[in-house]
Amino acid sequence: MTQRQVHLAAHFPGVNNTTAWSDPQAGSNIAIDSFTHLARTAERGLFDFFFLAEGLRLREHKGEIFDLDVVGRPETVTVLATLAQATERIGLAGTLSATFNEPYDLARKLATLDHASAGRAAWNVVTTSDAFTGENFRRGGFLAHADRYLRAESFISAARTLWEAGTDSAGGDFAYRSDFFDIAGHWPLPRSRQVHPVVFQAGDSPAGRDFAAGSADVIFTRHSSLADGQAFVADIDERLRGYGRDPESLKVFPGVTFALGDTDAEAREASAHIRRQQVSGPGAIAFLEQTWGRDLTAYDPDGPLPDIEPDFDNEGLARGRVRHIKDPRPTVEKWRALAEAKRLSIRELAIEVSARHSFVGSPVTIAEEMNRFVQARAADGFILIPHLTPGGLDAFVDRVVPELQERGVYRDDYPGDTLRANLGLPAARPEADWEAQRRTARASAAHEDGLPRKEGARG
Known part of the structure; x- marks a missing residue:
């Protein structure tokens, strides 16, 4: 064939x-x-x-x-x-x-x-x-x-x-x-x-x-x-x-x-290094803000996810970017569960879900x-x-x-x-x-x- x-x-x-x-x-x-x-x-x-x-x-x-x-x-x-x-x-x-x-x-x-x-x-x-x-x-x-x-x-x-x-x-x-x-x-x-x-x-x-x-x-x-x-x-x-x-x-x-x-192991290490480079602390905060609909600059990117509820109706925080997440509600719940299960910080979560x-x-x-x-x-x-x-x-x-x-x-x-x-x-x-x-x-x-x-x- x-x-x-x-x-x-x-x-x-x-x-x-x-x-x-x-x-x-x-x-x-x-x-x-x-x-x-x-x-x-x-x-x-x-x-x-x-x-x-x-x-x-x-x-x-x-x-x-x-x-x-x-x-x-x-x-x-x-x-x-x-x-x-x-x-x-x-x-x-x-x-x-x-x-x-x-x-x-x-x-x-x-x-x-x-x-x-x-x-x-x-x-x-x-x-x-x-x-x-x-x-x-x-x-x-x-x-x-x-x-x-x-x-x-x-x-x-x-x-x-x-x-x-x-x-x-x-x-x-x-x-x-x-x-x-x-x-x-x-x-x-x-x-x-x-x-x-x-x-x-x-x-x-x-x-x-x-x-x-x-x-x-x-x-x-x-x-x-x-x-x-x-x-x-x-x-x-x-x-x-x-x-x-x-x-x-x-x-x-x-x-x-x-x-x-x-080797595959070396490639996995390279992947982890690249992903950390791609998501800076400020970048992680901005990434989360686009879904949360709120200003999160007061939060530590190396700390836990925000304890405030998202503003799902605020779609104008980021402009000029394709909005791939049409309904942020289930996404936020999924991210919270993932962060809790793996004990991820804001930046670690952003790396996990956006830079694979x-x-x-x-x-x-x-x-x-x-x-x-x-x-x-x-x-x-x-x-x-x-x-x-x-x-x-x-x-x-x-x-x-x-x-x-x-x-x-x-x-x-x-x-x-x-x-x-x-x-x-x-x-x-x-x-x-x-x-x-x-x-x-x-x-x-x-x-x-x-x-x-x-x-x-x-x-």
Whole structure:
């Protein structure tokens, strides 16, 4: 039986709580040399793509810039365009909002990046509906939360229409109309090698999963356990069938962290050390405040959990951060029980629940565990989030990649000339086909549940 191939990708660390800023080896989060080093290391490891997250407003905590986190980052497309000249084969994926951009402008930037990189561009589509982020933009928080995926779907449809307007040697006329956009003109670029840059999606809600099944090529997930990954893939497969798509037409990449050592025991020690670096005393207090909904600066991070009750209605303490804990009540009770059972301080609890590594072990152990996930269809590959900028992938590429190659589940060279080919994705599907299948799927779903379906695409 043919073994499934493991795919790997690199996430530039920073817009998360995984980076160990206090480590002596930690470098700049904004220097172009840092981006270049990580991208070239990943390319040396034959990774599929280099991934950039992005925030459109600096995160705030208790009304002030949260300077325990990343404070600023260069603009995504500019960084990726620079990396297109510093690399040759690796894909270049950027996170760009479908809420606070416009189809013509963003489609032109991504098409230009695809030309500049000879077919290596990718777009991670994110949605934004909060007024906090909107204050940085002319229209403010104009988008209703319920419409965020409808606009994103229409945005992708418009972008694909524009990309297809080009010919092999020149641009052409285009027109696109929907509930969200009414645009027409002349597309200025020839078609790129991929025609459609690869489209990523990174949402885990039912609406997000359905959006991915109907519009995306790759999903960036948060599922790092085998059972959760298998359940997620099975759910996506079912949704893909509803859209008339083959499961292999959409790739699932969980974002994962790792701690590597010569032995499993050494790796466990390294993991514990990294986790302590990632969660400082002030960081632990801030972490707890986000769930407690109260100012906890009077509490000792090395002391017990607060004896005051949380303010569950205070959701504005932290702004600009994705709220993964939707209902904090059961979470608080779980944390209290865990802290009591293990006699954990505030900082120890924060380390316990927020800084676990996905893979811990020797090169052999990590390679075997990653391969187990892929063969069990819990993932197609992994987006590695190192704890160091920019050298956090060096040891992984030097030591784990050869182990995967030895097992025959990882490439010895890039198999194609474009990101789409290297991911094993089919050729770009015409936007008219995407739209027709979405309409068919939603008409079928509406027939089954008897409910009307609002359309985001052109009508």
